Amino acid sequence: MTTILKGNILHAPAFGALETVPGGCMVLEDGRIQGIYPVLPERYAACPVTDYGQGLIMPSFADMHLHAPQYPMLGMGMDLPLLDWLDAYTFPVEAHFADNEYARLVYRQLAEDLISSGTTRVAMFSSRHTDATLILMEELERAGVCGAVGKVNMDRSGGPAQEGTEESLRETLRWLEACRFAHIRPILTPRFIPSCTDGLLEALGELARERGLPVQSHLSENQGEIALVARLHPDCAHYWEGYRKFGLWKEGTLMAHCVHSGEAEQEAMAESGVWAVHCAASNVNLCSGTAPVRRLLERGVRVALGSDIAGGDQLAMNRVIAASIRASKVRQMETGEAFLTVPEAYYLGSTAGHAYFGGGGFATGQPLHAIVVDDGEMPRPVRELRLEERFERAVYLMEKRHIRAVYSEGRKVLDRG
Numbered sequence: 001m002t003t004i005l006k007g008n009i010l011h012a013p014a015f016g017a018l019e020t021v022p023g024g025c026m027v028l029e030d031g032r033i034q035g036i037y038p039v040l041p042e043r044y045a046a047c048p049v050t051d052y053g054q055g056l057i058m059p060s061f062a063d064m065h066l067h068a069p070q071y072p073m074l075g076m077g078m079d080l081p082l083l084d085w086l087d088a089y090t091f092p093v094e095a096h097f098a099d100n101e102y103a104r105l106v107y108r109q110l111a112e113d114l115i116s117s118g119t120t121r122v123a124m125f126s127s128r129h130t131d132a133t134l135i136l137m138e139e140l141e142r143a144g145v146c147g148a149v150g151k152v153n154m155d156r157s158g159g160p161a162q163e164g165t166e167e168s169l170r171e172t173l174r175w176l177e178a179c180r181f182a183h184i185r186p187i188l189t190p191r192f193i194p195s196c197t198d199g200l201l202e203a204l205g206e207l208a209r210e211r212g213l214p215v216q217s218h219l220s221e222n223q224g225e226i227a228l229v230a231r232l233h234p235d236c237a238h239y240w241e242g243y244r245k246f247g248l249w250k251e252g253t254l255m256a257h258c259v260h261s262g263e264a265e266q267e268a269m270a271e272s273g274v275w276a277v278h279c280a281a282s283n284v285n286l287c288s289g290t291a292p293v294r295r296l297l298e299r300g301v302r303v304a305l306g307s308d309i310a311g312g313d314q315l316a317m318n319r320v321i322a323a324s325i326r327a328s329k330v331r332q333m334e335t336g337e338a339f340l341t342v343p344e345a346y347y348l349g350s351t352a353g354h355a356y357f358g359g360g361g362f363a364t365g366q367p368l369h370a371i372v373v374d375d376g377e378m379p380r381p382v383r384e385l386r387l388e389e390r391f392e393r394a395v396y397l398m399e400k401r402h403i404r405a406v407y408s409e410g411r412k413v414l415d416r417g
C-alpha cells in the first residue's frame with residue numbers, strides 16, 4: 001500500500017551532512033521509503049496523506065549501547081570509578097533479574113520509555129539471566145523497538161551477578177534456541193575481559209564463528225580497567241588483543257567507549273571493521289574521560305552513539321547527542337580536537353546506528369525509522385527560524401511531549417494524534 005507523509009523533512013544522510021525538504025512529501029510503499037519530494041508527483045495524488053503540517057519529520061534514534069537491567073538505577077550512584085561502581089551498585093541491581101515478574105515490569109516500562117523518547121533501534125545488554133533476557137526481547141518487540149539484545153556472559157568477578165562457566169555456555173545455547181523474534185536478534189555479549197575467564201571467551205569466540213553471530217562488549221573505558229586487563233593478559237600489548245585472541249574481534253563487533261584507545265587500537269578497529277560506540281554522558285558521569293571521536297572517524301572507524309544507561313543518566317538520545325557535543329567541546333579545550341557539530345552528532349545518534357543493521361537514514365528502499373517533532377511550544381523566537389535552526393533547537397530541547405509520532409521499521413508505533 002502506498003501512503004504519504006507530509007511535513008518538514010530533515011535528515012543526516014552522511015557524517016556532517018544535513019538535508020532539508022521544507023513542506024516535503026515522503027512516499028512510503030508498505031512502510032518502505034519510495035522517495036522524498038518537494039512537491040508530490042501527480043501519480044500519487046490519490047494516495048492517503050498524513051499531514052504533519054509544520055512538524056519536523058526526522059530519523060529516529062539508534063541507541064547502540066545500553067544496559068536494560070540498570071534501568072532501575074537510572075540517575076543514581078554515579079560517584080565511583082568504573083570497577084568500584086560495578087561492584088557497589090551495578091552487580092547487586094542486575095542480580096534482581098533472576099525474578100521474572102520483576103523483569104517483566106521493568107522491561108515493559110523501559111521499552112515504552114524508549115519508543116516515547118524516539119529510539120527505535122538498540123544494541124542492548126541484558127543481565128546473565130536467560131529468562132529475563134527473553135522477557136526483555138518480548139517487551140521490546142511488543143513496543144516496536146528493533147535491533148539486537150545480548151544475554152550477558154560473566155563467570156568472573158561479578159559477585160551476585162555472576163554465573164559458572166559451564167552454566168554460562170549452557171544458558172547461552174538455551175537462550176539462542178529460544179530467540180524467535182521478528183525485529184530483535186541475538187548478539188553475543190561477553191561483558192568485558194575482566195568478567196570472563198579464558199575458557200568462556202574461547203567458547204564464545206568459537207560460537208560466534210560457528211554460527212556467524214555478532215559480538216558486543218566494552219573496550220578501554222577506564223584506566224583502572226585497562227590496568228586490570230594488562231595484568232590478566234600479560235601477553236597482550238593492548239586491551240583489544242584480548243578479544244582478538246579468542247576470535248571476538250571481527251567485522252561488526254560493537255565496542256563501547258574506546259575512551260583511552262591509542263593509535264594502535266584505533267588502527268586495529270579500522271582494519272577489522274570493529275565499531276566504536278561512543279557514550280559521552282556515561283564517560284563524564286563515571287569520570288572515565290572524553291573519547292577521541294573525531295580521531296576515530298578520521299582513521300575510518302565506524303562510530304555510533306550509546307546512552308550506556310545507567311552509567312549514562314539519560315535514556316533520551318537527543319540528550320545523549322547533546323552530551324556528545326558538550327563532551328567534544330571539553331575535549332577541544334583540552335586537546336584541540338575539533339568539536340562535533342549538531343548535524344555530525346545527530347548523524348552518529350541516528351543514521352550511523354541504523355546503518356549497523358543495514359541501510360539507514362531516509363534512503364530509498366529503507367523501512368521508515370522516524371520521529372515527528374512538534375516544536376510549536378518551544379520558546380517563541382524573535383523571528384521566523386530557518387529549518388536548520390529548528391533542527392538544532394529540537395536536538396537540544398526536545399522532550400517526550402514534543403514527539404507526536406514514531407515510526408519503526410515502517411510501522412507507526414506511537415501516535416499522539
Ligand code: GUN
Binds near residue numbers: 086090192308
Ligand atoms: N564495563 C563492564 N560492564 C560495564 C557496565 O555495566 N557499564 C559500563 N559503563 N562499563 C562496563
Ligand code: FE
Binds near residue numbers: 067308
Ligand atoms: Fe556499558
